[in-house]
Each structure stands twice: as structure tokens, then as C-alpha cells.
Amino acid sequence: MKSKSTKIRFNKKYIAFFACVPILLIFSSLTAKCPVCEGTGHLSSTPDMKYVQLISSDFKELQISRDVCTTYIVYSYTITLTLKNDGNTDTKGYAKAILKSYSKGSILDSQYLPVNIPKQSTIEEQYDIAFRATGLDQAEAAKVEVQLESGDFDCKICSGSGKISINSWLLAKTLQNSYKEISIVEHQYTPAAYLPPDIEDGEIIYIPPPESASPALLSQDQNSYNGGD
Numbered sequence: 001m002k003s004k005s006t007k008i009r010f011n012k013k014y015i016a017f018f019a020c021v022p023i024l025l026i027f028s029s030l031t032a033k034c035p036v037c038e039g040t041g042h043l044s045s046t047p048d049m050k051y052v053q054l055i056s057s058d059f060k061e062l063q064i065s066r067d068v069c070t071t072y073i074v075y076s077y078t079i080t081l082t083l084k085n086d087g088n089t090d091t092k093g094y095a096k097a098i099l100k101s102y103s104k105g106s107i108l109d110s111q112y113l114p115v116n117i118p119k120q121s122t123i124e125e126q127y128d129i130a131f132r133a134t135g136l137d138q139a140e141a142a143k144v145e146v147q148l149e150s151g152d153f154d155c156k157i158c159s160g161s162g163k164i165s166i167n168s169w170l171l172a173k174t175l176q177n178s179y180k181e182i183s184i185v186e187h188q189y190t191p192a193a194y195l196p197p198d199i200e201d202g203e204i205i206y207i208p209p210p211e212s213a214s215p216a217l218l219s220q221d222q223n224s225y226n227g228g229d
């Protein structure tokens with residue numbers, strides 16, 4: 001009886017040890033469709049992204065941890081963006097969040113944040129995001145900088161291949177699921193003072209004020225009319 005109990009404990013210890021290594025190996029060799037670009041390998045912002053401004057970005061550190069049995073350090077943040085769309089169409093696109101070393105300014109990792117801004121409005125969007133920093137002996141203080149991306153570009157998450165390892169997939173999936181719009185239309189868009197001509201059925205029905213008409217031209221037209229009579 002005693003020897004059986006010892007044997008069971010011995011097995012459990014070895015199961016834990018020998019199971020860990022193969023599982024990590026299998027996970028790093030298995031690939032999955034990239035959840036960020038959905039396997040296409042690239043991302044794009046709609047053309048009207050040029051009318052979108054990043055008013056402010058703010059980040060709050062949630063956690064910095066070394067992932068078990070891996071060589072990278074995971075930095076988790078909540079990022080809040082305030083975005084303004086001056087365009088006349090709802091715009092979808094991406095903002096690039098760049099994790100930088102606070103003291104050296106070197107880039108540690110970057111991620112893409114999906115943004116979705118209704119026309120002529122200002123919104124605030126919030127994300128829970130995880131970065132992976134490699135090549136660090138220990139965690140160092142970091143900061144997050146954000147810039148808007150326009151046009152087409154390769155998906156950074158899968159390096160343009162459309163596929164990522166299962167380990168990376170879990171992190172990418174976290175980002176995808178944590179995106180949320182926390183408030184919408186902080187203030188209604190106010191048109192600028194300039195009022196363009198009214199257009200109805202493709203014809204300009206705007207009538208210029210009398211003082212802008214050329215008196216010389218008017219008198220010439222009048223003379224020509226009188227002359228023909």
C-alpha cells in the first residue's frame with residue numbers, strides 16, 4: 001500500500017513536468033488564423049481617415065509580468081483615445097499603439113487598435129491591450145504613444161502572413177475582445193462660420209449678394225439690351 005501511494009505522487013510530479021514542455025512546444029508550432037486581420041495579412045483604414053484627428057491619448061498600466069516559460073515580458077494597459085471626425089462619412093480604421101522604453105525611447109512592441117468614428121462627431125474609445133516586449137533582462141518602465149494609420153498596411157500582429165502561433169493568438173484575441181466604445185458624441189459637430197452655396201438637385205441656387213455683382217458688367221448688359229431694342 002505504501003509503495004503504491006509513493007508511486008502515485010511520483011507520477012503526478014513527472015506528469016506536471018513532462019506535460020509542460022510538449023504542450024509549450026506544440027503551442028508554439030501550431031498556427032491559427034490571425035484574429036486581428038482575419039487571415040488576410042493586411043489592414044486598411046477607409047479613405048476618410050484623413051478627416052479624423054487624434055485629440056488625446058491616455059494610458060493606464062494594468063500589469064507587467066513575465067510570461068511563464070517564455071522569453072518575453074507582457075505589458076498590459078488600458079488605453080483611452082479621444083477622436084474627432086470632421087468628415088461626412090462614418091470612418092473605420094486603425095490607430096497604432098507603440099510601446100516605448102521610458103528612459104531610452106526605444107520601441108519595445110506595437111499593436112493596432114481598431115477605431116470606428118461616426119461622421120462629424122467626437123468620441124472616446126477605450127481598449128485593454130497587451131504588448132509583448134522581447135530582449136529585456138527585466139521589466140523596465142515604459143510608455144505608450146499612439147498615431148493614426150491611413151491607407152493599407154501589413155498586419156503587424158502576424159507580420160503580414162495571416163497566421164500566428166497559438167501563444168500569440170491568445171494575446172491578439174484578448175485585444176480584439178477588449179475593445180469597447182465607452183462614450184459617443186461628446187459634443188455635436190458645429191459647422192464652421194463659412195456657409196457654402198446651397199445645392200439642390202445639382203443646381204446652384206445660391207444668389208450672391210447685390211454688392212458683389214460687377215456694376216460695369218450690369219451696365220454693359222443693359223446697354224446691349226437697349227441697343228437691340
Ligand SMILES: [Zn+2]
Pocket residue numbers: 034035036037038039040041042155156157158159160162163
Ligand atoms: Zn494579422
